[in-house]
Amino acid sequence: MFIGHFTERPYQDPNSGYFGATGRNLMDLAMSNDSYDPKLGADLYNRYLDERVFAEEMGFDGLMLNEHHSTPFCMGGVMNLEAAILARITKRAKIVLLGNILPIWDDPLFLAEELAEIDMISRGRLVTGWVRGTGRESVAHNAVPPFNWERFQEAHDFIVEAWTKPGPFRWEGEHYHYRYVNPWARPYQDPHPPIWIPGVMSRNTVKWAAEHRYPYVMLATELQPTVESFQYYDEVAAEQGYEAGTQHRAYLFKVHVDETEELAEEAGRKYVQGPSNPFLEGNQGIIRPFIQNLPGLTQRNNLLPTMRSFAAAASRGRASQHLKDKEGKAQAAPPPPRDVYKDQTEKLSIISGTPDTVIPKVRHVLETIRPGTIFFWDGDGAMSHDDQMRSLRLMGSDVIPAVREMSKELDLKGPFEVDPAKDAADDAPQEAAAD
Amino acid sequence: MAESAAYAERGVQLATGKINVLEGGAGTPVVVLHHSWGGPGWLPFHDALIGAGARAIVPDMPGWGASERPVWAREPRDIAIIVARLIEALELDDVKLVGLGFGGYVAAELATMNPSRLAALVLVGAAGLQPRDGEILDQMMLSHRKYIEESFRNAEAYTAYVGEEPPDDVRDLWDFSREMTARVTWKPYMFNRRLEPLLGDMHVPTLLVWGKDDKVVPYECAEQYQNALPNASISVVEDAGHVVELEQPERLAALVAGFPED
Numbered sequence: 001m002f003i004g005h006f007t008e009r010p011y012q013d014p015n016s017g018y019f020g021a022t023g024r025n026l027m028d029l030a031m032s033n034d035s036y037d038p039k040l041g042a043d044l045y046n047r048y049l050d051e052r053v054f055a056e057e058m059g060f061d062g063l064m065l066n067e068h069h070s071t072p073f074c075m076g077g078v079m080n081l082e083a084a085i086l087a088r089i090t091k092r093a094k095i096v097l098l099g100n101i102l103p104i105w106d107d108p109l110f111l112a113e114e115l116a117e118i119d120m121i122s123r124g125r126l127v128t129g130w131v132r133g134t135g136r137e138s139v140a141h142n143a144v145p146p147f148n149w150e151r152f153q154e155a156h157d158f159i160v161e162a163w164t165k166p167g168p169f170r171w172e173g174e175h176y177h178y179r180y181v182n183p184w185a186r187p188y189q190d191p192h193p194p195i196w197i198p199g200v201m202s203r204n205t206v207k208w209a210a211e212h213r214y215p216y217v218m219l220a221t222e223l224q225p226t227v228e229s230f231q232y233y234d235e236v237a238a239e240q241g242y243e244a245g246t247q248h249r250a251y252l253f254k255v256h257v258d259e260t261e262e263l264a265e266e267a268g269r270k271y272v273q274g275p276s277n278p279f280l281e282g283n284q285g286i287i288r289p290f291i292q293n294l295p296g297l298t299q300r301n302n303l304l305p306t307m308r309s310f311a312a313a314a315s316r317g318r319a320s321q322h323l324k325d326k327e328g329k330a331q332a333a334p335p336p337p338r339d340v341y342k343d344q345t346e347k348l349s350i351i352s353g354t355p356d357t358v359i360p361k362v363r364h365v366l367e368t369i370r371p372g373t374i375f376f377w378d379g380d381g382a383m384s385h386d387d388q389m390r391s392l393r394l395m396g397s398d399v400i401p402a403v404r405e406m407s408k409e410l411d412l413k414g415p416f417e418v419d420p421a422k423d424a425a426d427d428a429p430q431e432a433a434a435d
Numbered sequence: 436m437a438e439s440a441a442y443a444e445r446g447v448q449l450a451t452g453k454i455n456v457l458e459g460g461a462g463t464p465v466v467v468l469h470h471s472w473g474g475p476g477w478l479p480f481h482d483a484l485i486g487a488g489a490r491a492i493v494p495d496m497p498g499w500g501a502s503e504r505p506v507w508a509r510e511p512r513d514i515a516i517i518v519a520r521l522i523e524a525l526e527l528d529d530v531k532l533v534g535l536g537f538g539g540y541v542a543a544e545l546a547t548m549n550p551s552r553l554a555a556l557v558l559v560g561a562a563g564l565q566p567r568d569g570e571i572l573d574q575m576m577l578s579h580r581k582y583i584e585e586s587f588r589n590a591e592a593y594t595a596y597v598g599e600e601p602p603d604d605v606r607d608l609w610d611f612s613r614e615m616t617a618r619v620t621w622k623p624y625m626f627n628r629r630l631e632p633l634l635g636d637m638h639v640p641t642l643l644v645w646g647k648d649d650k651v652v653p654y655e656c657a658e659q660y661q662n663a664l665p666n667a668s669i670s671v672v673e674d675a676g677h678v679v680e681l682e683q684p685e686r687l688a689a690l691v692a693g694f695p696e697d
Contacts, residue, residue, distance in 0.1 A: 139576075144621040146614055290578045295614040 001407030002414030003400055004062030004096055004375040005055040005392075006252060009048045010274045011072040012382060013040055028287045029070060029136060044075060045082075051379060051388050052086055056093040058396025061414075062127065064096040064252070064375050066198075069104075069140035072275035080114050087122035094416075095122055096375075098198040098217055099129030103151040104141035108176060109183060111155075112162040115193065116185040124188040129196045129217070130156055132205065135294040146296030149204060151175045163192040194415060196250060196373075201225070203232070210236035210244065213421050217250035220377060222347065223368050226251060230369065246372035246411070247418040253365060254344075255376040256352040256383075257394040267387040268352030269341045274381035355398035362399070363406050372414040374403070442477050442491075447524055451517050452503030456525075457493040460485035463554075464527045465691060466492045468518065468538030470678070471574065471620075472583065473612035474500045475605070480680040483688030489531070494521060496541065498615040500608070510619050511537070511563070511627065515544035522552050529554040533691055535680055536560050536586075536651065537616065540625065543660070546641075547633040556641040557691050560652045560677045562625040564660060569653035571625040575617065579609040588648035588676035596681055625652075634663035640695040641667035644687065646675030 052063045068074035083095050119126040132152050138145045154173045167182030197209040198217035209216045210233045218226045237244035258264035344350040351361045379388030442459030474495045484491040495502040497517045534542030539561025546556050574582040587593040641664050643657045661667045675682040
């Protein structure tokens, strides 16, 4: 099993007025950066890097980064920069980018070069994922939404070719054109860094990932829809002539551990506080559905079962493909639960407690979804550095060792144990030899 | 004025795909190009055109409504080329080309390329030029409902026309159309800097009609069109916003019928 750590690196400014319930408008993409404090930003960037170094010390296999734009809920506007720093200041953990937003890159050759440099500086510890981005990203970097999926696919094909095909060569595609592709920096890993695909409910993307045998990372979706999405992955894999396994399944979920149940609840409640974050279910942030669902960004009738639950879908930032919901009326939305934290702990959207109470819940998740890779989403929302450090210590002393034991018992192998690009049979002799 | 003139619907097959056309009347050919949010069907404005002696020809622009999408199209100029081909295919001469909003942008592009079949150009709240000072209202940053509401002179006019709640098929039209709009004019939004330099040699008489309360395309664009064109005049319509054809159909039809003056 591969165990990773994740936080969105929220911009936590108690003085900003959009941190917690202060009455200021929390509408996504309606908040000005006029109150941004770079000195606070400096503290936060360094804090989050320090926490990653400590996470590695505590035994995490991977440090996951993500990227969003024009929003306080994620400071990773230039994720690759953080990755480059981690490449130098960490020693062992994989640096897992989930992911670069391909459609917003007008020059993906730059991206291929950046990632190759990161892979070399880290001596082959880069895992590179690709995403399509939300409407927020298309607006912020002004990428044409109807071509999002085309650009995603072409940029991917181009980057893999730039990494693997001896240059110079010419690329004349639909959206990208190069007369001289010959990047001097090539990835450390051969043939290139592992590619994992994070996502939520785009059926296109799950299908595409399965066709490429890329591990698919379900991002904090509810348990049953997650299971169904992986079943769809398995079906596509079967059509492609291979059997998908735990090495193809990854799951991000919110887990915080603390010294007492009281501290765990206090810190756990902070998941739903902090800056506006439509990706943190129950957060006070409000999305603008017509931006989140820009025209042509997501094809109609092409959604995974996650969409059946309106509440979950809304919290994920894609309220609905239905027009009435696009208009922001959300007539179908149920009234908000009385206590969003309790509600989420009950359905295991948030797991927070002492190791004794957290470990059985994590086990339930592993048994239900059977992933070979997990990421603990922690230290987010309004959680302080101290909150995060307490959790990381207990992850290291209790949770990670316990999860490793149960993953052996449940036979949950990650993509560094079984190569997702090869058939299980191909790996069998090597495993036998290793035993 | 005709109450409800008969009109017919037909498909015109071009190499680039089928174009759906509504057509009625038997007089001077008037081709009407719809807004970015799509052709809403046969309108009182079209009846008014017929009543004023026109043969009204109302296509869904390629990619909108029932006309096939040219997946290769990347800018309004591509749409204008296909509309020019449509006018050729219909063998229309001495056409009055009326463009509404985004349709005006397409009409202006068409006129710079192929004015030979045009007798007059009527641009109504036309996009296409970058406003000197202001901005064209960006529908991509608004809900469908809000954008259309802003297209009327005020909220009452919107409600009077659309109703309290737009019907589902209207919402579908808006949603469907926005995707095609994004395909051809996401950026730059609703203007082309390569249009204005070409207007100076476009000699077809042009009438620039602007609703007095147009909140979508600033009035300065009317002046910019007039300055760039050798033969253009401006007519401002009272009690109208951006959708003059919906708010003042008779008035607009009369302007079209009376232009150019003999």
